[in-house]
Amino acid sequence: MVGKKSGKAMMREEGLAKTDNGLDLSTWPQVNMINQKNYYTEYLKRDDQYLAYRTQNEDSRARHLQTARENKDRGALAQTGDMVDTTELADDINDMESGALGSQDVLGSKLVVIHVGSQNLRVGLGNDALPKTVPMVIARQWKENESEEGDGEPAPKRIKIDGEIPEKMDKWFGEDFKKEFASMSADLKTQMRNNKRRLLPNSKELVLNFNKRHEPDVITEHNDPHRIEWTEIPSKQPPEYITGEAALRIPEGSKPRYKLFWPIRNGCFNEVDYANKNLLYNDFTTILEESINNLLGLSHRKDWAQYSCVFIIPDLYERTYVQTVLSILIRDLGFGRVCFQQESLSATFGAGYSISCIVDIGHQKTSICCVDEGLCAEDSRINMKYGGADVTETFVRMMLHDQFPYRDINLRRRYDFLLAEELKRKFCTMQEQDITVHGWEFHLRAFGQDTRKYEFRTYDEVMLAPLGFFRPTIFDHTKKLECRRKLIDRSYDLYDGSPNDPLSPAQATVIQFAAEKYSNMTENGTQSTTETSAAAAVTSTPSRQAHFSLLSRLNEVENTPRSSIAGSPAPEGTPQQAGASSAVDATNDATDAGKIFFDPTLEKIRAAEERDKTLPVMPLDMAIIASITQGARGDERKMRDFFGGIMLIGGGGAMPGFGTVLEDRLRALKPGFQKEILIGPPPRELDPQVVVWKGGSVFGKLSPNGNDSWITMKEYDTLGHRLLVHKCMFPW
Incomplete structure (x- = not known):
C-alpha cells in the first residue's frame, strides 16, 4: 500500500510547482507607479514643445545660416580679389547685391492679399498700389435664371390684396411702409x-404729376454710343460657369439658362441659394481661383506654393468660416503660407492710425470696432446685417411709391440691378441743400431691345x-434670417460641446436692443421703444460682468425645471444641433425634482439658438456709441x-454729406x-x-519672415485647425 503523498510532493511531481526561470511575463516595459505626493511634469509648459514655435525657430536659424554663408562667400571673394580680374570681381559683387535686392522684391511680389465681400472681391499682389476688384458672383447653367424662379414677381416684392396687386403704386408695399415713409x-x-x-x-x-405723365423715348441701337457689350454664349459647348463682370452681362434669355x-x-456663407454645402465651397474656391x-x-498652379496669402476676415468672425477658408487656401489653392487679419485692424494699417473707431459699411453688413495700438x-x-444693398432696395421702393416711370423695374434682373446701383450712386445724398425738386434722366439698356430714355423727378x-x-x-x-444654419452648423467646443463662436458685449447690446424693439413692434403694431430711452441704455457705462439677457427672458417664460443631459462631446466636425434639440426636449420632460441641477452647456446652446433667431439691427449712431463705450471700458x-x-x-x-450727418447725430x-x-x-x-x-x-x-502668424502647409498638414490657437494675432 502506497503511503499518502504530501502536497509539496504532488506539486513537484505533477510539474505544478512555481519556479522562477528569470523570464518576464510580458515584453511591454513596466512603469513604476507615480508617487502621488510629489510628482512634476513639464508637458506643454515650454515654448519649444509647440510645433509652431519650433518651426518658427528652425526657419529663423536657416535664414541666419544662409546669411552667414553669403557673407562668408563675399569675404572670401574680396580676399582673393588680387588674384582675379577686377571686372569679374565687380560682376560677382553686383550679382550678389542684385540677388539680395531681388530677395527683397520677392517679399512684395510673392504676396497675395484677398479681401472677400458680399458683392465684390478685392485681390492683388503685395507690391500693387491698388487691388483688382471683381464681382463676387458666379453664373452656372441652370434650368431657369434668378428672375424666373418662384412666382416670378419683381423685387422688391409687392403686397397682394385679395390675391391681386393694387393698381395704385403707393399701395404696392403695404400700409406699414407707407406710414414709415410718411x-x-x-x-x-x-x-x-x-x-x-x-x-x-x-x-x-x-x-x-411729372412722373405719372412721362413716357420713355426710344433710341435705336445704332444711335446709342454707350451700348453695352453683352456676354456671348457659344451654341456649341457652352461653358459650365462664368465668373466676374461677364456673369452680370449674360442675357436673361440665354440658351442655355444661367443663374x-x-x-x-450678409458677410458669411450664403445658405439660402444653395442646397449643397460642397457646391457652395466649390463656387467660393472657383471665384478665387479664376480671379487669381x-x-x-498667376496661371501656373504649381507655382502658388511659393506665394504667401493674407486673407482678411470680419472682426466678429465665425470659426467655421475661418476654418473652411484656411482649408481652401492651403489644400485647394495650394498657397505656401496663409495669414488671417481682421478688417478693422487692416483698416488702421492702411490709414496709418494707431487708435481709431472703424465704421465699415459694406454691401450687406455693417461692422464697427475700436482699434487701440495694433489690437x-x-x-x-459689432456686426449688423444691413448695408448699401438695403439702401438700394429702399430707394427703389420710395421712387416706385412716388410714381417712378419705369414701373417694371425688377432687382432680380441683372440689368435692372446694375441700373438701381447706378441710380443710387448718382442721386442719393445726405446734404439738405440738395433736397428740392430735381429732374433726372437715365437710359435703360436691355439685351435685344432698343434703348429707352426715361426722365423723372x-x-x-x-x-x-x-x-x-x-x-x-x-x-x-x-x-x-432665412435658411440660417441650414447647411453650416455653428462651431462647438471640443471638450464640453458648448458653442464657442466669439460674442462681444457690444454685439450682445445690439441683439438685446433688436429683440426688445421688434418684440414690442410685433405686440403693439407700432414702434414703442423711443430712441431716447434706447440711447440712454446704450450709452451707460458697462460692467465687467455684462451678459446677454435674452436667456433671462427665456427663463422667465419657461417654468419647467431643467435636468442635466450630460454626455460625451461629439467629435470635431459632426453636427450637434440634433443633439442639442434632443437635450432640450429631454429637459422639458424632466419631472424628477431630486435630480434637477443647472447644466451650463445646455444653457449656452439655448442662448446661441435664441441669438440666431434675432437679427442684429440697430441705428448706426447708437451702435457706434455702444461700441466705443464697451471699447473704452469706463476710461474717459x-x-x-x-x-x-x-x-x-x-x-x-x-x-x-454722410459723415456730417453722422457727426451731428453723435453729438446729439x-x-x-x-x-x-x-x-x-x-x-x-x-x-x-x-x-x-x-x-x-x-x-x-511688415517683417514677413519674423511674423509668427503665418501658417505653413507643413504645419497645417500636421496639426490642422488646431494651429489657429497659436497663430492668430487675435484671441481664437
Missing part, C-alpha cells in the same frame, strides 16, 4: 425748417433712403480718443463730447473701399 418725410421737413431751409409746399405733388450665385451673403488666374496672371478691442466688435427720396441707417425699420428684414481719455478718430470706410456710406446723443467727435475719410485720398485691402498688403510686408 413719418420719415415729415421728420425731415421739420428738421429742414429748424435749419432755416426753404421748402416748397407742393414739392411732392410736382414730382408725382447667378453669390457665395457670400485672370487678374494677377482690436474684443468687447467693442425726385424730392426727398434721395436722402430718406440713406437715412435708413439711422432708422433701420424702413429696411426690409423679412428674409435675412480713451473714449475721447475713439470719438476723435472715427473713420468711415466701405462703399455703403459713400454719399455726399453725446453732448459731453461735442469737441472730440470727429469723423473723417481715410487719409492720403485713399478710396474708402480699398483701405482694408491696402492695410492687409502693408501688414503682409
Whole structure:
C-alpha cells in the first residue's frame, strides 16, 4: 500500500510547482507607479514643445545660416580679389547685391492679399498700389435664371390684396411702409425748417404729376454710343460657369439658362441659394481661383506654393468660416503660407492710425470696432446685417411709391440691378441743400431691345433712403434670417460641446436692443421703444460682468425645471444641433425634482439658438456709441480718443454729406463730447473701399519672415485647425 503523498510532493511531481526561470511575463516595459505626493511634469509648459514655435525657430536659424554663408562667400571673394580680374570681381559683387535686392522684391511680389465681400472681391499682389476688384458672383447653367424662379414677381416684392396687386403704386408695399415713409418725410421737413431751409409746399405733388405723365423715348441701337457689350454664349459647348463682370452681362434669355450665385451673403456663407454645402465651397474656391488666374496672371498652379496669402476676415468672425477658408487656401489653392487679419485692424494699417473707431459699411453688413495700438478691442466688435444693398432696395421702393416711370423695374434682373446701383450712386445724398425738386434722366439698356430714355423727378427720396441707417425699420428684414444654419452648423467646443463662436458685449447690446424693439413692434403694431430711452441704455457705462439677457427672458417664460443631459462631446466636425434639440426636449420632460441641477452647456446652446433667431439691427449712431463705450471700458481719455478718430470706410456710406450727418447725430446723443467727435475719410485720398485691402498688403510686408502668424502647409498638414490657437494675432 502506497503511503499518502504530501502536497509539496504532488506539486513537484505533477510539474505544478512555481519556479522562477528569470523570464518576464510580458515584453511591454513596466512603469513604476507615480508617487502621488510629489510628482512634476513639464508637458506643454515650454515654448519649444509647440510645433509652431519650433518651426518658427528652425526657419529663423536657416535664414541666419544662409546669411552667414553669403557673407562668408563675399569675404572670401574680396580676399582673393588680387588674384582675379577686377571686372569679374565687380560682376560677382553686383550679382550678389542684385540677388539680395531681388530677395527683397520677392517679399512684395510673392504676396497675395484677398479681401472677400458680399458683392465684390478685392485681390492683388503685395507690391500693387491698388487691388483688382471683381464681382463676387458666379453664373452656372441652370434650368431657369434668378428672375424666373418662384412666382416670378419683381423685387422688391409687392403686397397682394385679395390675391391681386393694387393698381395704385403707393399701395404696392403695404400700409406699414407707407406710414414709415410718411413719418420719415415729415421728420425731415421739420428738421429742414429748424435749419432755416426753404421748402416748397407742393414739392411732392410736382414730382408725382411729372412722373405719372412721362413716357420713355426710344433710341435705336445704332444711335446709342454707350451700348453695352453683352456676354456671348457659344451654341456649341457652352461653358459650365462664368465668373466676374461677364456673369452680370449674360442675357436673361440665354440658351442655355444661367443663374447667378453669390457665395457670400450678409458677410458669411450664403445658405439660402444653395442646397449643397460642397457646391457652395466649390463656387467660393472657383471665384478665387479664376480671379487669381485672370487678374494677377498667376496661371501656373504649381507655382502658388511659393506665394504667401493674407486673407482678411470680419472682426466678429465665425470659426467655421475661418476654418473652411484656411482649408481652401492651403489644400485647394495650394498657397505656401496663409495669414488671417481682421478688417478693422487692416483698416488702421492702411490709414496709418494707431487708435481709431472703424465704421465699415459694406454691401450687406455693417461692422464697427475700436482699434487701440495694433489690437482690436474684443468687447467693442459689432456686426449688423444691413448695408448699401438695403439702401438700394429702399430707394427703389420710395421712387416706385412716388410714381417712378419705369414701373417694371425688377432687382432680380441683372440689368435692372446694375441700373438701381447706378441710380443710387448718382442721386442719393445726405446734404439738405440738395433736397428740392430735381429732374433726372437715365437710359435703360436691355439685351435685344432698343434703348429707352426715361426722365423723372425726385424730392426727398434721395436722402430718406440713406437715412435708413439711422432708422433701420424702413429696411426690409423679412428674409435675412432665412435658411440660417441650414447647411453650416455653428462651431462647438471640443471638450464640453458648448458653442464657442466669439460674442462681444457690444454685439450682445445690439441683439438685446433688436429683440426688445421688434418684440414690442410685433405686440403693439407700432414702434414703442423711443430712441431716447434706447440711447440712454446704450450709452451707460458697462460692467465687467455684462451678459446677454435674452436667456433671462427665456427663463422667465419657461417654468419647467431643467435636468442635466450630460454626455460625451461629439467629435470635431459632426453636427450637434440634433443633439442639442434632443437635450432640450429631454429637459422639458424632466419631472424628477431630486435630480434637477443647472447644466451650463445646455444653457449656452439655448442662448446661441435664441441669438440666431434675432437679427442684429440697430441705428448706426447708437451702435457706434455702444461700441466705443464697451471699447473704452469706463476710461474717459480713451473714449475721447475713439470719438476723435472715427473713420468711415466701405462703399455703403459713400454719399455726399454722410459723415456730417453722422457727426451731428453723435453729438446729439453725446453732448459731453461735442469737441472730440470727429469723423473723417481715410487719409492720403485713399478710396474708402480699398483701405482694408491696402492695410492687409502693408501688414503682409511688415517683417514677413519674423511674423509668427503665418501658417505653413507643413504645419497645417500636421496639426490642422488646431494651429489657429497659436497663430492668430487675435484671441481664437
